Amino acid sequence: MTATAGSGTRPGSGHPPAAGTRRRRPGLALAGAGLALVAALLVGVWVGALPLAPGAVVATLLDRLLGPLGVDVPGGLSGTEEAVLLQLRLPRVLLAALIGAGLAIAGAAYQGVFRNPLADPYLLGAAAGAGLGATLAIAYSPVQSLGPIGIVPLAAFAGALIGVGSALALGTLAGGSHSPTLLLAGIAVAAFLAAAQTLVQQQNTDDLREIYGWLLGQLGKAQWSDIVVVLPYLGAACIVLLLCGRALDVLAVGDDEAASLGVHPGRLRLLVIVAASLATAAAVAVSGLIGFVGLVVPHIARRFVGGSNSRVLPLSLLIGGAFLVLTDVVARVILAPAELPIGVVTAFIGAPFFAGLLWVGARR
Amino acid sequence: MRGRAAGEPVPRPDSGARLEVLGLTAGYGRTRVLDAVRLTVEPGGWLAIIGPNGSGKSTLLRSVLGFHPHEGLVRVDGVPTAGMPRRDRARCLAYAPQTPVLPEGVTTRDYVGLGRTPHRPLLAAPRGVDRQVVEDVMARLELDLLAERLLATLSGGEQQRAVLARALAQQPRVLLLDEPTAALDLGHAQQVLDLVDRLRRQDGLTVLSTLHDLTLAGQYADRLALLSEGRVVSEGTPAEVITSAALQTHYGARAEVVHGPSGPAVLPVRAVD
Numbered sequence: 001m002t003a004t005a006g007s008g009t010r011p012g013s014g015h016p017p018a019a020g021t022r023r024r025r026p027g028l029a030l031a032g033a034g035l036a037l038v039a040a041l042l043v044g045v046w047v048g049a050l051p052l053a054p055g056a057v058v059a060t061l062l063d064r065l066l067g068p069l070g071v072d073v074p075g076g077l078s079g080t081e082e083a084v085l086l087q088l089r090l091p092r093v094l095l096a097a098l099i100g101a102g103l104a105i106a107g108a109a110y111q112g113v114f115r116n117p118l119a120d121p122y123l124l125g126a127a128a129g130a131g132l133g134a135t136l137a138i139a140y141s142p143v144q145s146l147g148p149i150g151i152v153p154l155a156a157f158a159g160a161l162i163g164v165g166s167a168l169a170l171g172t173l174a175g176g177s178h179s180p181t182l183l184l185a186g187i188a189v190a191a192f193l194a195a196a197q198t199l200v201q202q203q204n205t206d207d208l209r210e211i212y213g214w215l216l217g218q219l220g221k222a223q224w225s226d227i228v229v230v231l232p233y234l235g236a237a238c239i240v241l242l243l244c245g246r247a248l249d250v251l252a253v254g255d256d257e258a259a260s261l262g263v264h265p266g267r268l269r270l271l272v273i274v275a276a277s278l279a280t281a282a283a284v285a286v287s288g289l290i291g292f293v294g295l296v297v298p299h300i301a302r303r304f305v306g307g308s309n310s311r312v313l314p315l316s317l318l319i320g321g322a323f324l325v326l327t328d329v330v331a332r333v334i335l336a337p338a339e340l341p342i343g344v345v346t347a348f349i350g351a352p353f354f355a356g357l358l359w360v361g362a363r364r
Numbered sequence: 365m366r367g368r369a370a371g372e373p374v375p376r377p378d379s380g381a382r383l384e385v386l387g388l389t390a391g392y393g394r395t396r397v398l399d400a401v402r403l404t405v406e407p408g409g410w411l412a413i414i415g416p417n418g419s420g421k422s423t424l425l426r427s428v429l430g431f432h433p434h435e436g437l438v439r440v441d442g443v444p445t446a447g448m449p450r451r452d453r454a455r456c457l458a459y460a461p462q463t464p465v466l467p468e469g470v471t472t473r474d475y476v477g478l479g480r481t482p483h484r485p486l487l488a489a490p491r492g493v494d495r496q497v498v499e500d501v502m503a504r505l506e507l508d509l510l511a512e513r514l515l516a517t518l519s520g521g522e523q524q525r526a527v528l529a530r531a532l533a534q535q536p537r538v539l540l541l542d543e544p545t546a547a548l549d550l551g552h553a554q555q556v557l558d559l560v561d562r563l564r565r566q567d568g569l570t571v572l573s574t575l576h577d578l579t580l581a582g583q584y585a586d587r588l589a590l591l592s593e594g595r596v597v598s599e600g601t602p603a604e605v606i607t608s609a610a611l612q613t614h615y616g617a618r619a620e621v622v623h624g625p626s627g628p629a630v631l632p633v634r635a636v637d
Contacts, residue, residue, distance in 0.1 A: 115465075243487045249474070250481050252467035256431050261534070262454030262482035306514075307469020 026311045029304040033318035037097065040322040040329075044093035047329050049337050050084050052077060057085060092222040095230075095286065096328040096342075097321035099219070100293055102234045102283045104320020105313055106276040107294030108301065109241045112248040112309045113272045114179050121280040121294035124186035124273065128193035129163020130156040130284040134214050135197050139204040149229055152214065153285040160281035163193055168273065179269070217290035217343030219328050230282040237279035238317060244272050245310035252309065292346040293320055296354050303357055323350070380407045380570030381441040381456065381537035383428075388436035390420075390427045397423045398434070399594040405538070405587075407441075408568040410561070412575045412585035414605070416615045419591045421574040422462065425542050428572070429459050440538060454482035458536035462543040462574075464527045466515045472526050473511040476502055479533025498533055505529045505559065521552035528559065539563075541573035545580065553577070557584045582606050582627035590614060602627045 046054050060076040064086075077085060106121040114123075122128075137155035145151055167189040171182035201211055247268050250258050255265040280294070301315040324346070331345040383405040390398040397420045405411040413421050427434040430445060430453065438445045440456045448456075458479070467475070479501075480494040490498075502508045505525050510518060515526060524544065531539060544560065545553035561584055564571050575581035581588060582602030589599040592614040598605050606628040611617045620631045 115467075246489075247486050249467070249470075250478055250486075252465070252470070253475075253478060254461070254465035256426065256429075256461055257459065257464065259431055259450065260429055260454060260457065260459035261478060262451035263486065264450060302469055306471070307467055308474055 026305045026315075029301075029311075029315055030318065033315055033322065037318050037322040037325075040325040041093055041097060044096065044325045044329050045085060045089045047333060048084075048089060049332075050081070052081055052085060052089075056081070060085060087224075091224045091227055092219055092328070093325055095222040095227055096219050096325045098227065098230060098234055099283045099287045099290065100297075100324025100327075101317045101321035102230075102238060102279040103290065103294040104297035104301075104316040104323070105238055105241050106279045106283075107320075108298035108309070108313050108316040109244070109248070109272050109276040110294070111298055112312070113251065113269050113276075114183060115252060116179075116183070117299065118295075119183075120291075121276060121283075122190075122289070122291075123183070124167040124277065125163030125189040125193055126160040126277055126280045127163075127284065127289050128190040128197065129159040129161070129166075130281065131159070131215060131289060132193045132197040132200070133157070133159020133162075134288070135200050135204075135207075135211050138207050138210050138214065139200055148225060153226075153229065156214075156288075157281050157285035159193075160284055161277065163189055164273070164277040164281075168270070213341070214288045215343075216341035217288040217346075219287055219342055220332075220339055222286075226286045230286050233282035234279050237275045237282070240275040241272065241279070242313055242317070244268070244275070245308075245313040248272065248309035248313075252307075288343065290324070290343045290346055292343075292350045293324055296350050297323055300354065300357060303361060379537070379568035380409075380564075382407050382439075383538050383570055383572060384437070384439040384442075385424075385428060386437040386439070388424070388427055388434055388438070390423055390432055390434035392423075397594050398427065400436070401591070401594070401596055403572075403589055403596065403599070405570050405572050407570055408564065409587060410564055410571040410573070410585045411587045411589060412573050412581040413589050413591055414575060414578055414581050415591035417576075419614075420594045421576075421591055422542055424591065425459070425540050425572070425574060429453075429457055429540060451482045454534060454536075456537050457540060458531035458534040458538070459540045460527045460531050460542065460544060462546050464523075466523060466526075468514075468516060470515055471512055472507055472515060472518065472529075473498065473502065475515055475526055476507070476529045476533050479530040482534060497535065501529045501532045504563075505532070520547055521555060524548060524552070524556050525559070528556070532563065536569070538570040538572060541571065543574050543576060545575070545577065553580060560584070578606055578611075578630045579628070582629070606630065 042054070045057055046052055056075060056077045059073050060082055063073040063076050066073060076082065103121055107119070110119040110121055110123055111117055133155035134152050137152045141151045141155070143151055146154060167182065167186040170189060171185035174185060175181035201208065247263060250261055250263045251265055251268055258265045297320045298312055298316045301312045301319055305311040305315055327345050327349055328342055330349060331340045331342045334340060385401055385403040388398055388401040389396065401424060403411065413424060415421050423432055426432040428438050445453050445456070477490060477494065477498050480490060480497065484491060484494060499508070502511055505528060507525055507529055510522060515523065518526060539560070541560065544556055548556060557580060560571060563569055573585070575585070585602065587600065588602050588605040589596050590605050590610060591597070597614060598610060603623065606621055608619055608621050611619045611630065618633045618635065620633055622629045622631055
């Protein structure tokens with residue numbers, strides 16, 4: 001069940017000559033995904049409980065951006081509308097884009113590093129660790145925040161890193177950086193942390209609602225400060241992962257062959273796992289556990305540009321951002337003024353969409 | 365180590381190097397698999413390691429490449445590989461494993477391009493030289509028409525050629541092949557071995573391979589080393605190494621050795637009850 005199951009010397013018989021030929025234009029796919037992200041961001045700020053005129057939104061944004069240069073753009077929003085745009089909608093939409101991009105590229109990196117199409121960013125205990133951290137903070141923390149940062153995000157961030165750290169330590173003790181061992185260590189750590197989380201949760205039934213709210217993922221309380229908190233971690237991790245794309249392609253041929261090509265598979269795997277986990281930890285800290293994005297967006301990207309990680313990673317980043325922004329729009333529109341948990345909506349929209357893609361791919 | 369004039373558009377592969385293996389000892393846990401193996405492959409030579417299953421053939425190749433912990437010395441043109449940075453080593457030694465992992469969703473061209481990894485910074489994009497080398501290698505191995513095909517859709521023989529092309533794109537001085545014909549039928553096996561032989565003669569490339577088919581080994585390699593229980597028990601020309609006495613002793617096999625024009629051929633003899 002690994003991505004590299006293709007055995008080296010299998011005689012492939014009866015393929016029509018053009019079967020494997022696929023014209024792929026990675027540049028085109030990237031540009032398309034970039035446009036989709038911009039469009040999603042615009043839709044995200046237009047749509048909501050208080051509809052904002054698209055033209056006025058663009059005028060206001062341009063005015064804000066160009067204001068320091070002394071350019072005045074007329075036709076902006078009114079005072080209240082501007083407050084809704086700048087204090088509520090814009091941070092929320094941007095945060096959704098950041099989280100989606102971070103989870104998607106982390107998922108693509110995990111899939112690449114483990115050569116396993118079923119890997120996702122929560123595989124090595126990041127989700128279970130963050131869940132336990134957040135649950136502990138909600139149930140027992142006497143304070144709401146440490147300085148400007150909320151205690152729940154802080155505990156979730158720490159929990160995610162502790163989870164992945166334990167999995168890495170256990171995996172290394174058990175068998176070096178060999179990836180199946182590491183996967184099993186991740187499963188063991190995740191199971192243990194999830195059990196601990198359930199235990200704490202059962203002891204504190206008063207907090208169940210809040211805990212569930214966090215576990216299902218949320219972007220409703222997004223503020224500019226959240227963006228400031230996650231951006232350094234997410235940004236650094238994404239840059240590292242984007243740079244590692246080509247190296248991951250080398251790793252895809254197996255550890256021995258990668259080593260014969262001059263790469264250190266163990267070191268590279270560790271670097272990618274640490275970067276992807278940092279992105280994941282930062283994302284879950286502010287948004288809770290949003291599923292599906294990290295698992296499926298990389299597969300969507302592969303449909304367009306093939307299996308090469310140096311193309312899948314950047315494309316996943318863009319598609320993930322656009323996907324989560326649009327999902328968030330649906331989450332807040334469909335039962336407005338009530339909001340659905342975004343973690344539910346990602347799978348509700350994503351699963352049929354992905355099924356459709358598989359179907360179209362199979363018919364082609 | 366690799367002298368290359370600046371401004372030369374497509375560097376030709378350097379000719380082969382002398383590969384020396386001295387006192388190589390390796391094992392798994394406490395089990396010793398290789399015991400003081402000593403081998404020399406002359407520049408442009410082809411040494412095939414033969415031996416029964418479990419005699420340590422693959423471990424020997426993997427130790428020479430530095431993947432497997434070992435004692436002893438491996439030298440390329442007199443330079444010990446142990447002290448070399450991994451990238452420098454990758455520019456000397458290229459390796460095609462017995463069962464190569466072929467990444468999914470990757471085209472032949474991208475796969476062959478991986479061979480350029482040791483020649484450029486790990487994070488950098490392929491340069492013009494890299495693309496040119498890849499195109500040249502694919503043309504030589506008649507892969508140019510398959511360049512845009514996905515690896516998984518190639519036939520077994522074509523896949524083996526793609527793996528060889530990737531190794532050649534490394535522009536190595538020594539080619540290490542672990543059972544290059546393991547999963548191929550006779551015709552395709554001969555095609556691959558003819559190809560390796562041609563590359564060796566044209567570029568003077570040094571080849572160290574394992575081959576379990578004794579007749580093919582004797583026809584293509586100019587020297588053979590018989591490995592048994594981790595020791596080199598005989599080394600020399602095919603006619604010297606492949607004898608029915610050696611096959612009886614080390615393989616437990618009943619076989620006649622017939623000396624044909626292109627080398628010794630092994631004819632198994634059925635037991636008579």
